[in-house]
Amino acid sequence: MSEEELSKSRRIFLKTIAAIPLAATFGLLASPLLRYLRPTLKPLDIFGASDQPSAEGDPVVFRDSDFPDAWTCLPFMFKQSYIEYNPEGKETRMIPGFIVKLPNGDVVAYSRICPHLGCIFNFVKDPAECAKGYNFKPDGPVFACPCHLSVYDIKNGGKVVSGPAPRPPRHFDIKREGDQYKIVSLEAGGIA
Amino acid sequence: MPNTSQTMTDGIIGSIGSALSGAVDWTKTRIGNIDIFDEHYQLEAKTNPFYALGPIFYLVWVIVIVTGCLLIIWYVPTKAAAFDSILKIQENIPFGGLIRGMHKYGADAMIIAATMRLYRMFLMADYKPGKEFNIAIGLIGLLLSMYSGLTGYLLIWNQRAFWATKVFATFPTYMDQFPVMGDFYLPLVKSMHMGWNTAEVLLGGGAAITQETITRFFSLHLAFSLIPLIFVELYFYKNSYKRIPLSWLKRSVIILMLVLVSVVLPAAQGHRSNPDVTPLPILSDWYFLGLYQMYKYLEPVVATEITMVIPLSVVLLPFIDVWITGPEKDIAKRPLIFMVTLMGALCWIIFSFLIIVNIANIHNDPPFWRLFLFGLIDIGVLWQLALMCQETQIPQRLKNARAALILAVVGAVQTIVALGYYFMAKTEMFLSPLGQGLVYRLFCNKLTAGDSAKQAEDFVRKLNPVSHPINQEYWNFHTLLDPSYIKVVGAPAGQDLLKQLAQTCQTSTPIDFIFQLIPTFTPAPHASYSGLLDYMVTNRWLNDYLTLYDRMTPGVVAPYPLNVPALDLMWMWLSVIVMFAGIATWWFSNKAPAEKAEKKEVAKPVVSGT
Numbered sequence: 001m002s003e004e005e006l007s008k009s010r011r012i013f014l015k016t017i018a019a020i021p022l023a024a025t026f027g028l029l030a031s032p033l034l035r036y037l038r039p040t041l042k043p044l045d046i047f048g049a050s051d052q053p054s055a056e057g058d059p060v061v062f063r064d065s066d067f068p069d070a071w072t073c074l075p076f077m078f079k080q081s082y083i084e085y086n087p088e089g090k091e092t093r094m095i096p097g098f099i100v101k102l103p104n105g106d107v108v109a110y111s112r113i114c115p116h117l118g119c120i121f122n123f124v125k126d127p128a129e130c131a132k133g134y135n136f137k138p139d140g141p142v143f144a145c146p147c148h149l150s151v152y153d154i155k156n157g158g159k160v161v162s163g164p165a166p167r168p169p170r171h172f173d174i175k176r177e178g179d180q181y182k183i184v185s186l187e188a189g190g191i192a
Numbered sequence: 193m194p195n196t197s198q199t200m201t202d203g204i205i206g207s208i209g210s211a212l213s214g215a216v217d218w219t220k221t222r223i224g225n226i227d228i229f230d231e232h233y234q235l236e237a238k239t240n241p242f243y244a245l246g247p248i249f250y251l252v253w254v255i256v257i258v259t260g261c262l263l264i265i266w267y268v269p270t271k272a273a274a275f276d277s278i279l280k281i282q283e284n285i286p287f288g289g290l291i292r293g294m295h296k297y298g299a300d301a302m303i304i305a306a307t308m309r310l311y312r313m314f315l316m317a318d319y320k321p322g323k324e325f326n327i328a329i330g331l332i333g334l335l336l337s338m339y340s341g342l343t344g345y346l347l348i349w350n351q352r353a354f355w356a357t358k359v360f361a362t363f364p365t366y367m368d369q370f371p372v373m374g375d376f377y378l379p380l381v382k383s384m385h386m387g388w389n390t391a392e393v394l395l396g397g398g399a400a401i402t403q404e405t406i407t408r409f410f411s412l413h414l415a416f417s418l419i420p421l422i423f424v425e426l427y428f429y430k431n432s433y434k435r436i437p438l439s440w441l442k443r444s445v446i447i448l449m450l451v452l453v454s455v456v457l458p459a460a461q462g463h464r465s466n467p468d469v470t471p472l473p474i475l476s477d478w479y480f481l482g483l484y485q486m487y488k489y490l491e492p493v494v495a496t497e498i499t500m501v502i503p504l505s506v507v508l509l510p511f512i513d514v515w516i517t518g519p520e521k522d523i524a525k526r527p528l529i530f531m532v533t534l535m536g537a538l539c540w541i542i543f544s545f546l547i548i549v550n551i552a553n554i555h556n557d558p559p560f561w562r563l564f565l566f567g568l569i570d571i572g573v574l575w576q577l578a579l580m581c582q583e584t585q586i587p588q589r590l591k592n593a594r595a596a597l598i599l600a601v602v603g604a605v606q607t608i609v610a611l612g613y614y615f616m617a618k619t620e621m622f623l624s625p626l627g628q629g630l631v632y633r634l635f636c637n638k639l640t641a642g643d644s645a646k647q648a649e650d651f652v653r654k655l656n657p658v659s660h661p662i663n664q665e666y667w668n669f670h671t672l673l674d675p676s677y678i679k680v681v682g683a684p685a686g687q688d689l690l691k692q693l694a695q696t697c698q699t700s701t702p703i704d705f706i707f708q709l710i711p712t713f714t715p716a717p718h719a720s721y722s723g724l725l726d727y728m729v730t731n732r733w734l735n736d737y738l739t740l741y742d743r744m745t746p747g748v749v750a751p752y753p754l755n756v757p758a759l760d761l762m763w764m765w766l767s768v769i770v771m772f773a774g775i776a777t778w779w780f781s782n783k784a785p786a787e788k789a790e791k792k793e794v795a796k797p798v799v800s801g802t
Contacts, residue, residue, distance in 0.1 A: 006202060009209025016212055037393045050388035051398060077468075084398035091400040094468055116492060118358040120470040135553050147474045148488045149554055163554055166369070166492050191361050191391060192400045192467065 039085045051083040052188040056092055064179040067101035071141050073123045074099050075112075078172065078183060082192055093192040097172055098123055098143070099181070102155050107181055109172035110158055113190050114145040116165040121145035121152070136162035143169060225323040228333070228424060230309070233318075234437040242316075245309040247436045248446060249333065250424075252301045255450065257417055259295040267347070269410045271403045274349040275464045282461060293454025299341050301450065303479050306334035310506070314533045317521040319510040328507045335503065340416045341477055343409040346401075350462035351469075356476035357401055357409075359484075364390040366496040401467070475547070482543035488552045489561075491622065516576065516595040525579060528599075531572025535565060559759035566606060566763035570770050573599050577777045593781035600774025606767035617760060618753040619743035621736070629737035632728050635703065641724060644699035648725050651693040652734055655686050658742065658749050662686040667732045669694050697726040 035041050040051050057079045066074060077094040084091045096112040100123070114121045124130045124144045131137035134144045136151045138161060143152040150163030158168030170187040230237060230246030237244040266285055268277040281288035310330045313319060319327050342360060345353045367387035388399075396404025428435055436443065463471070476484060487495045509532065517526050539561070546552060577599060580592040615626055636645045655666040663672075663685040671677055672684040673694060684690060704723030711720055721727040728734045743752035756764075 005210070006206050009206045009213060011209075012213045012216065013205050013209040034389075034393065038389065038397045040397060041389075047384040047386070047389075049385050050392055053399065082398045082400040082402075084396070084400060084402060084404060086402070086404060091398060091402045093400055096468060117362045117487065119355070119474055120468075135555055147470070149552065164488060164490060164492060164495075166366075190399070191358055191365070191395070 040083055053080045053082045053093075053186075053192070055079065055185045056081040056090075059175070059182040059184045060097075061183075062099055062107075062181045064181075067107065070101055070103040071125065072101045073125075073141070076109075076183070078111075078186060080186060080192065091192075095186060095192065096120055097183070097186075099172075099174075099183070100154055104155075107174060108154065109174055109181075109183055110143065110152075110154075110168075111170040111172065111186055111190070112143075113170070113192075114147065114150060114165060115167050115169055115190065116145065116148055116150050116163070118191055119145050119147035121150070121169070134162065221322050222325045225326070226329055227318075227323065227326045228329055228427065229435075231428075231431075231433040234434060237437050242308070242312045244438060244442075245305045245312065247438055249302055249305040249309065251436050251438070251443060251446060252298045252305065252450070253417070253421075255447065256295055256298040256302065257421065259291045259298065260414075260417070262291050263295055269347065269406050271349065271406060274347060274406060278348050279461060282458065289458050290451065290454050293457075293459045294450045296459040297450050297453045299337065299344065300478075301446075302337045303334065303341065306330065306337055310334065311533060311537070314509070314529055315523050317513070317523070317526065317529075320514065320521055321519050324510040324514065327510045331503055331506050336416050336420060338479060340413055341479070343413040343416065345477060346409045347406065347413065348462065349406065349465045351465050351471045352462050352475060354401060354465035354467065355471060355474050356480070357395075357405070359474070359476065359487075360480075361391045361395050361401070363487075363492065363496050363499065364394070366492045369493045370497070478544065481547050482540040485543035485547040485552065488547075488554055489558050512598070515598055518591060527575035527579065528569075528572040531568050531575070535568040538568075539565065559757040563759045563763045566766065570603075570606075570763070570766045573602060573770050574773055577773050580777050581780060583781070589781045593778050596774050596777035596781055598774075600771055600778060603767055603769075603771030603774050606763075607771050610764035610767045613760065614756060614764065615740070615744070617756045619740060620752070620754065621740060621743065625736040626740065628731075628733040629740040632733040632737040636724055636728050636734070640703055641699070641701045644696055644701070644725060648693065648696045648729055648734060649738060651689055651696060652729065652738060655689050655693065656735065663690065666690060666693065667730050667735070669697075670730065693729065697729050698722055699725055701725070 031044050031046050034046050035043065042048055055078070060076045060078055062074065062076075066072070076097050076099060078097050079092060080095045081090040081092050083089070097109055098112055099107060099109040101107050112120045121143050122145070123141065124134070125141045127138050127140065127142075130142055130144055130151065133146070134149045134151050136144075136149075138151060138153065141154065142161070143154060143158070144150070145163070145165070148164050150165035151161050152165070152169055153159045153161045158171065160166075160168060170189060172183045172187075173185045175182040175184050227233075228246070229250045230243055233243040233246070237247055263281065266277055266281045266288065268274060278292070281292055283289070310327065313327060313330060342356075346357045347353075365387040367390065368383060368385065369387075392399055394408075395401060396408045398404065427433075474484075475481065483495075483499060486498065489495075490498070509529065513526060513529050516528065520526060523530055542561075577596060580589075580596055583589050583592055612623065612626065616622065619626075621629075638645070652666065655662050656664055665672060665684070666686070666689075669684075669690045673687075673690055678684075701724045707721045707724050707727040709720075710727065721730070742748045746753060
């Protein structure tokens with residue numbers, strides 16, 4: 001290697017070494033920039049957990065008499081508040097839900113927001129209708145999403161029996177008081 | 193002695209430095225060759241419309257910026273007023289509909305021009321020689337147009353926009369399920385929460401599509417156009433390129449086309465957005481429809497990964513092509529690129545068509561398009577290899593030998609995918625549990641853990657059999673057996689078995705130290721794993737192995753093992769054929785020249801004799 005080549009190599013080597021702290025400095029700007037974009041994030045916590053919504057207002061109430069038969073399915077709206085950086089500090093959204101009485105007497109409630117990509121799914125009572133519209137013939141009533149054809153088995157904890165959904169729909173916690181069913185909270189996750 | 197060490201330091205710095213300067217030269221050449229709007233093809237642009245796609249893209253971009261600035265005069269970016277202000281622009285403001293139409297169709301035209309330009313660059317090999325970055329530049333142009341489109345149509349605040357944004361913001365959340373960085377590996381590594389944080393940063397700081405989202409999208413919508421415009425103008429100014437090498441007649445034709453479309457087909461308004469009612473079918477702008485159909489067929493994690501892999505593979509393809517065919521520009525001699533681009537185009541067109549007519553049989557279709565996708569690429573590889581075998585020039589044959597090896601690697605990668613897919617199809621287990629089951633058997637066997645591995649497996653089988661499990665939460669035995677926890681919740685089901693399992697997990701093995709290094713990241717009663725078995729049981733990797741084993745053994749769990757569809761078997765075997773064809777071509781290309789050289793040597797004296 002000639003003297004000139006060597007000095008050129010040395011220069012480039014030193015330049016690269018000098019660039020490292022500079023790059024690190026710019027890298028450190030990631031945290032303030034991210035906090036500018038998402039002010040609820042804590043300082044230097046760029047990999048911090050996200051804000052999850054919480055229930056707002058009085059719980060939705062159903063009574064035993066609302067469910068005369070097995071597979072009675074009633075729609076309801078659940079008030080959920082999302083943390084936002086606006087003057088109110090939150091955005092209130094009505095989350096659509098279904099409350100269903102199963103043949104074994106249990107009453108379960110699920111958010112109608114499909115955990116796949118956020119569509120609102122339907123209660124399909126007739127297996128033949130499901131077979132025709134959703135590529136899947138179940139053995140009873142199911143939840144089925146018209147967008148990407150996910151089918152959920154209601155009596156089996158909302159298990160995905162067909163389609164691309166990654167998980168069962170999010171469930172509501174129900175508090176039993178006398179003959180009342182109070183819908184108190186919703187499992188976390190999902191964009192509204 | 194000081195002399196020797198001096199020389200050594202010089203040598204090390206010299207070699208690092210020369211490697212660096214080589215990389216700098218390589219990059220500088222390619223940056224110097226950058227071609228943003230086909231400004232190096234200004235002569236061709238006058239006669240060949242495909243080389244005018246860059247200038248057309250620039251011209252339409254300027255039109256879109258101008259009409260956009262006009263629209264801002266009347267547009268109100270608020271949740272309450274956005275839809276009505278668009279309605280007003282469209283219906284009441286003189287020429288409002290025309291300007292909005294030109295803005296919308298201009299944006300569509302930019303996407304069409306950018307896509308066609310990328311295809312031209314691939315088919316005409318415009319990235320050769322030393323211009324590989326141009327594909328990435330063209331792709332960035334296309335992606336920026338697409339993101340401008342995405343941020344733009346939320347501003348209308350109609351149903352399609354609202355729900356398309358919801359889908360668009362939901363899919364990054366699946367990053368939280370990616371290997372290593374996601375929640376899924378929580379006991380092993382800390383989740384980076386990248387998915388949800390990305391979604392919240394996009395949407396305006398929260399998980400709801402709301403006023404903040406409109407404001408943010410409006411800002412991004414302007415930034416995606418105006419900031420690149422400044423850089424592009426500086427670039428034109430510095431290099432004194434002509435911006436649009438087209439006659440005014442040709443420019444007028446393009447502008448008139450936009451005017452005509454805007455008048456004949458006024459830009460759609462849709463229905464006012466309603467967060468409580470999903471429109472059916474749920475669609476987005478036309479250029480994302482192909483991806484929407486893919487989201488029907490695939491696990492969302494895989495679909496998200498593929499969405500990210502598509503642009504990456506477009507950027508890498510020119511480099512792969514240069515490795516394989518060198519400076520060759522004739523598309524007839526680059527069948528691999530031809531078939532890959534054909535596959536991309538056909539998939540996109542067919543998928544878009546299928547979602548528009550709302551056809552999807554999610555159980556029967558995937559094998560067809562898996563075969564279609566792999567089949568077209570494999571035909572390209574085999575075709576390329578066949579061309580290599582016909583080569584007669586010795587130096588070229590030797591170059592081909594190396595290229596054939598690269599193609600064999602392509603086949604090998606596909607074979608590995610096929611192997612993984614085989615187990616997935618047989619057991620319906622996904623990649624992570626499959627890998628975890630395999631890692632369990634690799635680390636935890638008779639050799640490393642002795643009989644205790646078998647014991648642990650037996651206990652887990654007793655606690656969590658296929659039917660009638662005693663305690664499905666067995667893996668959490670550290671908490672379940674904690675006296676303070678029992679005081680609150682009560683004794684867990686199968687307490688004796690759990691205690692025996694916990695006892696087995698304390699067995700020491702020679703490789704415990706690896707697993708003791710891994711923090712648990714959870715506020716469980718233990719801050720670190722006591723060893724190999726503890727790790728495998730509490731992370732349920734042992735259970736993954738048992739599930740895999742049971743499902744692969746006929747007659748244990750009905751209906752497993754499932755049959756692999758015949759169509760899938762075709763591409764799986766094809767991958768093996770491609771791999772061996774690559775190796776055979778490598779051998780053939782390397783061997784034949786040697787033979788020829790020998791023959792020449794033998795032949796020489798005969799020639800001189802006559």
